[in-house]
């Protein structure tokens with residue numbers, strides 16, 4: 001089973017509401033929202049105020065990918081906004097276990113994200129407490145796909161199988177395209193986070209989602 005998480009970062013920043021509406025009825029697991037602060041990554045996307053507005057706009061489940069320094073500071077506002085899954089980079093805090101615990105206490109699903117250069121050992125201790133590992137397949141803030149991250153996905157899938165944690169999802173993020181979907185799925189990613197492949201798809205975003213699903217399962 002493959003699930004698609006459209007990354008709103010790939011949409012026209014002046015039309016985020018319309019881009020969100022364009023996914024109505026599409027088989028989307030979460031709408032993926034990249035919060036970037038200009039510190040953890042160079043770019044600044046949008047903040048929790050926009051996330052809250054999108055929460056009011058759509059019934060789609062929301063997955064917030066915090067690409068910020070001090071992610072702890074954002075948790076209260078995200079919980080209040082009513083998001084469904086919060087993914088935090090292990091590189092962004094010295095207290096990742098505390099962040100996961102706080103999300104659990106609030107009834108929000110927790111995910112961990114790891115940069116390409118971060119070893120899997122950084123997430124291993126917490127695998128039993130989270131619902132998703134986001135494996136960055138590009139450096140964060142970019143879309144330059146790094147082919148060698150496929151092997152990391154393979155090793156993570158084997159690790160989850162070994163620990164009998166088959167409920168933990170592996171999401172690939174960064175440079176995910178129709179042409180790469182099958183290789184990512186075969187490596188063990190069961191969730192594909194895609195920005196431009198969805199929102200810049202020639203046939204529109206719903207077509208972009210359909211194409212990614214079809215390509216992964218081909």
Ligand SMILES: O=C(CO)[C@H](O)[C@H](O)COP(=O)(O)O
Pocket residue numbers: 007009010034065067139140141142143144173174175176193194195196197
């Ligand atoms: O987290 C991200 C980058 O840090 C985005 O999700 C990523 O850029 C998605 O865009 P695309 O699919 O076009 O590469």
